[in-house]
Amino acid sequence: MGLFLLDYGAGNVQSLANSLKSLGHEFEWIKDAADFHKATTLVFPGVGAFESAIGGLHARGLFEPLRQYILSGKPYFGICIGMQVLFQSSAEGPSKGLGIIPCPIERFTDDDKAVPHMGWNVADPIASASPAADASEELDAAAYYYFVHSYCAKYNPEAHPAAMRWAHSITQYGHELFMSSARQGNVFATQFHPEKSGKAGLKLLDDWLRQPESAHTHAPPAPLVARFPAPAHRLTKRIVACMDVRANDQGDLVVTKGDQYDVREKAGPAVAAAGAVRNLGKPVALAARYFAEGADELCLLNITSFRHSPLQDQPMLAVVRAAAETIFVPLTIGGGIKDSVDPDGTPRPAVEVAAAYFRAGADKVSIGSDAVFAVERLRAAGYVRDGTSAVEQIASAYGNQAVVVSIDPRRVYVDDAATYTGPYTAELVHGAPDAADERERGRAWWYQCTVSGGREARELSVVELAQGVEMLGAGEILVNSIDRDGTGRGFDLDLVRLIKRSVKVPVVASSGAGTAAHFVDVFAQTDVEAALAAGIFHREEVGIEEVKSALKENGINVRA
Numbered sequence: 001m002g003l004f005l006l007d008y009g010a011g012n013v014q015s016l017a018n019s020l021k022s023l024g025h026e027f028e029w030i031k032d033a034a035d036f037h038k039a040t041t042l043v044f045p046g047v048g049a050f051e052s053a054i055g056g057l058h059a060r061g062l063f064e065p066l067r068q069y070i071l072s073g074k075p076y077f078g079i080c081i082g083m084q085v086l087f088q089s090s091a092e093g094p095s096k097g098l099g100i101i102p103c104p105i106e107r108f109t110d111d112d113k114a115v116p117h118m119g120w121n122v123a124d125p126i127a128s129a130s131p132a133a134d135a136s137e138e139l140d141a142a143a144y145y146y147f148v149h150s151y152c153a154k155y156n157p158e159a160h161p162a163a164m165r166w167a168h169s170i171t172q173y174g175h176e177l178f179m180s181s182a183r184q185g186n187v188f189a190t191q192f193h194p195e196k197s198g199k200a201g202l203k204l205l206d207d208w209l210r211q212p213e214s215a216h217t218h219a220p221p222a223p224l225v226a227r228f229p230a231p232a233h234r235l236t237k238r239i240v241a242c243m244d245v246r247a248n249d250q251g252d253l254v255v256t257k258g259d260q261y262d263v264r265e266k267a268g269p270a271v272a273a274a275g276a277v278r279n280l281g282k283p284v285a286l287a288a289r290y291f292a293e294g295a296d297e298l299c300l301l302n303i304t305s306f307r308h309s310p311l312q313d314q315p316m317l318a319v320v321r322a323a324a325e326t327i328f329v330p331l332t333i334g335g336g337i338k339d340s341v342d343p344d345g346t347p348r349p350a351v352e353v354a355a356a357y358f359r360a361g362a363d364k365v366s367i368g369s370d371a372v373f374a375v376e377r378l379r380a381a382g383y384v385r386d387g388t389s390a391v392e393q394i395a396s397a398y399g400n401q402a403v404v405v406s407i408d409p410r411r412v413y414v415d416d417a418a419t420y421t422g423p424y425t426a427e428l429v430h431g432a433p434d435a436a437d438e439r440e441r442g443r444a445w446w447y448q449c450t451v452s453g454g455r456e457a458r459e460l461s462v463v464e465l466a467q468g469v470e471m472l473g474a475g476e477i478l479v480n481s482i483d484r485d486g487t488g489r490g491f492d493l494d495l496v497r498l499i500k501r502s503v504k505v506p507v508v509a510s511s512g513a514g515t516a517a518h519f520v521d522v523f524a525q526t527d528v529e530a531a532l533a534a535g536i537f538h539r540e541e542v543g544i545e546e547v548k549s550a551l552k553e554n555g556i557n558v559r560a
């Protein structure tokens, strides 16, 4: 008897388990239909895809028992997909939902914004008809919660009055309003992820779980209220701290940092061991520090994994596991996510590698080299998808939002843009005649993709790559720059603008941050959703708080 969690099989549920452990709640997993009778409280988390969630529930014989559990009046807390399954259907596919909330789940429109809706946004509570019954679901109206989804229950009281009486809070994205939490009877559900929403989210989870069972039941329908979109949504710009991890010459995993991707110490008066892998700290300790300092997301890149089978790379999985137990914001893991073959000849599809990272506590996986090869194949096939690439397979099992593509481009300068006859004329960026950097002055360049950590250039441009991976199902693009990496010269704004105008998915600017002002520049001068830095944070030259203060001073919305 007690608290049970439901995992439909590909729901990426480790983050919730870690949060509950940190809050001191004991729980069991639903293993089969009989466990629903033992559960007195049920939490159904899930980043993922509606279709695979419903399919997974049916395949494991859990669909109808779950419906019966909810109808029995026992407390239920659904998170993200665990909220969406309560509805009748989803635009994501033909499967029927549980049909408890009588309206469909729809896709966000992407004419005025990036989709997925990814990041920190507010949840505006609807006044309850009976405030006492709501004590355990009190949202902090001033807090930001973490969302990651392409589909939602749009707030439309005229079309769906009965369903909208479930609305417990409403959030605006672009010009669309949607139900960010639902509440009625014994059911509470959030579209956002409390387990990934820092302190505010953990408090919400803890309050709900600590309420006596009677308080979870019989919440009355909310009043129907009219709401209109404000001129702008309140989704914040995200600050991401990135740790490049690799084994040093002693075999320990360390956070390292390259200059233009070269991570070995150069000879010099202050350098004891020229040629050694630069060591900037331990990944788990640094991750904990960045969480405490207010990073909105963390990223761990296993930068040597392209040489090894990642499933053999147990130390890296142990790092991910330990980091995920101490940080409660989204965690992206990259490096070596591709189809591979173990030394004993066992084939390992990329989705299996990703699954190992998700089980260890990652929320998203980042794919580098393999995405380049996939787009080369896609281009050769006339842009007809065949469903075999890592991006497609992971996105279809875990949802697009779980797949980040990390691009490692390098500028290719063209001496005379007027006589350039290569294939990338339309993508050429033209340097200003008075550019401070003499390489740019009066010249033009295009951005070429590389693989294997920048070691090999491919005949593919960043625009081809970005548009190709979006077509394959990537949910976010991380734009590095070999030219700017570790230089502290600021983000490559031309590159970021080029990618932003080529795709609809969210984009993270990376490489080159040297001051807090560089973050102001990238958000003020481009529409990018997030900005990432490594070196300045590791060396404590600029703090995350300092970056956020500078952004706030310049009127850019960030999570405190």
Ligand code: 1PR
Pocket (backbone or CB within 6 Å): 242, 243, 244, 257, 258, 260, 261, 262, 263, 301, 302, 303, 304, 305, 306, 334, 335, 336, 337, 366, 367, 368, 369, 370, 406, 407, 408, 451, 452, 453, 454, 480, 481, 484, 485, 486, 487, 488, 510, 511, 512, 513, 532, 533, 534, 535, 536
């Ligand atoms: O190809 O799928 O195995 O993925 C490999 C991943 O490892 C890719 O995401 C690739 O970017 C990364 N990577 C590989 N080699 C290196 C290297 O440095 N030698 N890291 C490397 C480079 C850059 C960012 C860095 C930003 C910000 N990635 O990780 O954090 O440039 O740095 P800054 O703020 O100090 O300028 P696969």
